[in-house]
Amino acid sequence: MIFFKGFWLAFFLLVAGSSVPFVAQAQNPTVVTDSLKSKPVPALDSVARPNASDRILENLKELSRKKTFWGRVTKSLFRFDRKVTLNYNSPVLLNTPTEKHNYKVVRRIDYRTLNSFGYSITDTTRRPRNFLEKAGNSVHIKTHRGRIRNTLLFKTGGILEPLDLSESERLLRQKEYILDARVVVNEKTSTQDSVDILIITKDVFSLSGSVALNPSKAYGRIGLNDINFLGLGHQFRNLYTFGVDSLINNGTRRTWMYSGSYTIENIYNTFASAQILYRNEANYQQRGLNFYRDFYTANTKYAGAASFNYYRHPIYIKNEDDIRRRMNIEYTRQDYWLGKAHKLKSYNLGFENRARIITAGRIIATNYFNAPNPDYQNNTLYIGAIGYSFRKYYRSQYLFGFGRTEDIPAGNLFSLSAGYEAGQLYNRRYLGAKMAFGKYRTNFGYLYLDASYDTFIRGKRWEQGEFSSEILYFTKLLSVGTWQWRHFIWNRTSIGINRLYGENLLSINRQEGIRGFRTPERGTKRIVFNYENSLFTPISFLGFRLALVSFADVAWLSQSDTGNPFKHRPYQGYGLGIRFRNEYMAFNTIQLLLGYYPQGSSPLRNFNSTRPYYDFNDFRFTQPLVPDFR
Template sequence: MAFPHLTFFRHVPICLLGMLLLSGMAFAQEVPTRQDTLATPIDSTKQKFDERVMSNLREISHRKTIMGKLLKAILVFDRREEELIGLDAELIQREYERHNYKIVRNVNIMTLDALGYSINDTTRIPQSFLEKAGNSLHIKTRRHLVRNKLLFRSMQPLEPLALVESERLLRQTDYLLDARIIVDERTTTQDSVDVLVITKDIFSLGGSGSYTPSSGAGRIALRELNFLGLGHQVRGSYRFNMNAPRPWEATGGYTVENIGNTYVRADLTYINENFYKEKSAFVRRDFFATNTRYAGAAGASQIDELLLLPPVPEDTVQRFADLGYHRQDFWLGRSFKFKSYNLGFEPRGRLITALRFINTNYYTKPTENFQDNMLVMGSVGYSVRRYYKDRYLYGFGRTEDIPAGTLISAAYGYERGDLFDRRYFGLDVSFARYNKDFGYFYSRAGYGSFIRGSSWEQGMLELESLYFTRLYENGNWKLRHFILGRSTIGINRNPEELLSINNEEGLRGFRSGLLRGNRRVVLNYEANLYTPFSLFGFRLATVAFADVAWLSYGNKSSPFRNTPYRGFGAGIRFRNEYLSFSTIQILVGYYPKIPQNEDFSNFRIYESSRPYYDFADFRFTQPGIAEFR
């Protein structure tokens, strides 16, 4: 059995929770008492389970005992659910459409610290020592950063979608927990408005660490997502006392987000790992909003990696070959909106064209399938983007934006190489729909292939669907189901181009160094039960999952001819929305089928902080070669 590393920063709250549960105690968020029940004594036999538990723990916390003082220090008895403002699952653009083209007189910006404040109740202030101490170590986001994110300005007409798009962009900022943009209806006139912008920070300084006593191996990671309140992001990690081929690894990154008010982002990346090394620098601007006209990027990178070679039956260890190259990458895109003769209505559809240039020079080649080349690509696409609001998807109650819409794109390219020339063709279609009673459904199909002469090579067909149900609620307990299906079919791929079913690519918690193929089908199911329990501000959810994956090797082989690999498991997930390392997940997995020639246990306990599912935004991106991974 494989055991997780001893993570000091992350596992202390979990250990305390375990001790409390073993002592026969649990705790829950307090449910605010209704005003019409204040005069009537509460019948404890009719109280909900979590209300009874919280009432008992509150009574214990008033005692002058060690346990009473401990409970009073770590439990939050007056935590309330945030008021649901604008979360009726209606289309976001309809919230402020009556104010389109009015003049914006004043824009007032209020930034709130990370701990103890509420974005929906600005009168709430920090109460506990921990909240006040945490805020003293945190520098609030500068108001000019918030202003630079806004798509509207004082003394200018308010364009359609400007308010809701600005609010969404603020919510998607790494160092902000949530945002609200409110029109002051008290001062609104027929031709002008005043606007209030409220943002709430997360505690942007974070870190994690792990240590395994048996081997002496460990890891240290630090990150600051809002350095000095300026929006600069710094990340770094270091692993030590590792096994072969080298005992250490290091990574680092620096990001300047939204330079000026241009939405241009600069990234510096350094990765020095055993199997992958990268040095890169990029500046980029995405189609960040529906009405963005121009996007593009420019950058350069140097990459060295160990490329996994195709396995043979007698392999007991992985075999690798060296691959190294320099790359320069440039692209530019332009968005065109369709005319509308309905004043105040902004058409959602956009026609987008883009051109990209990639120059790649290899200094280490494992096979002759790699050649120095210059690739020029052009693409055209049609995008419709809509957003809805909901909660309890990937967060524990904060406002989340759900993308829906349609994206169709076609790409054509020409590669000029030092050995041969070839063309490239790609087509991608995706759509998503959301309904508060039905849930969310997303589907995508994509195909791409090089064409050399009359033969098609390095082709790939991708199919993907994601469905999650509506939120089922019973008191303070909330349940949601997720179902994800994916298939990746390689067509005339090179032998060294391989797929795996490890972790996010197939079975969560699964890891195999030898199991590889070029055709893969994966089905994933997950149930998330959000509980009312909380400890040190960390909300608790339980997770159950079942994964199935088929994998085959060969251009004409079917994955379904082989017995699938499966994974089943359950665990707990802690999340603190106010911290930069917000999610802690401990899972136990069981895998009935084990790959041959590998020392792999049927059971595994592991920790993960990454979400297994994510939304696909219908944002047009740079034209490129479909990734086979």
């Protein structure tokens, strides 16, 4: 109950505090020159302040000028000279088809890497002023210049191809350790046949960790992550749990759990990455080594992957007496695929056709150590696929971040795949198809649609099939002063067709359906509708940005292949809360929410989450896919 009271105390204090401007502005709107634009950008007053707020602000300013202890604390916590530039209220197309600098020689590339705290990518005159910003920068290792150079699609002395500038900027922003990036041409030194290019990046504070202790039960959890180890872009993640008292299926007890991974990206400027991972938990074990290279841009010609993984996890089977029994299954899986993108002709000079025809092949070999029945046979699956991909990106803000630049994918994707599974006991065929569509417009918002179907065919029986679809829509950014909000609507449908007994059945818990909801029920058909209203406030405190959230989730679940899920009473969840994030740090977005669940034994439940609930599906062809049924 202590956490419940603390949640509402923090919630009302933050809402009430919205009248107090943590990010201070001048009384009259000033003009701030964006260093990356030729035109001045008018600054926005962060909050329309009543007189009481003005007096509080002036008192805080006066206190910060004093040499006392509290004066130094106030000066460390608050920034009274921070300037806020105009936000992107409408989407900006990134990969413009024609650029006036296409096919020029890149004469020189200059790099400017900004530290995590106190700097701005749109106002290069800003510097860290207080103790906390300077202290944070002192322990942060900036991204190595070679790591940034290896991400670029052009090099000194090379020819600037169409889309190289915009795609390089987008690839830099995709890095977890980079908050924002700009790739701009120095127009003053450009000539008819050569250009000088400036690369500006701003780092994220890469170190993060977590500690949770319960001394009375001798239980604890310790996490340590670094997403930019030594500024090289290497990522390691570790989570260790002790004091666990869990009984494993073989009768032994576990007192600890650990999961960790180490990732090296873009090895030797090949855009290929490698990852080693290890998970040793009470009910799940995995050890793996993975190498992969995606179609990271529209101009990527080859992509592929090779991986080897060991798994051990529980499944449910039926014995001879038709009784449900839980057991651990153990197996290894080797997975290899290779794809090639074929350019389509363009008949306009300077126009790069972004559409691609892609062909690919994949081999998956699975070997079981303790197969309980013929459904879990050793097998090798061969798949071939052909697809069409067209994608472009828009730059916007206030979607899943808090003012940081976000790249929104739009385009089309179609793919067909067919395969053959050679098994130890029987053989079968595989068929799959997928289509996706995305559109983003200033006055409309964003709409994403996709649908896919896949199945195995053994003789005349179609088995292990699934139909799935997704619809995501969010409105354009709506503004009242400096308060901004969006509405999100999300639908997900999964329908299993002749699934095997004991497979991972569909859940509606948390990310899979209703946020904050927990139920042991599982099914083979799931239909979920989610609604969210995100209100981004102008409040900024020590780099943390605040948003107010309300949501309504409804889900239908059926446990029968032939049943109609709408015949059952829907599960429901309604709630509100706060979301905050420090865009300069590697910490995930934190949400504190209070939910009401009519079907629950305790209808009111407060919970927190660090995972984003919504995410974009890119329109790049990944691999001949056998979707997970979960």
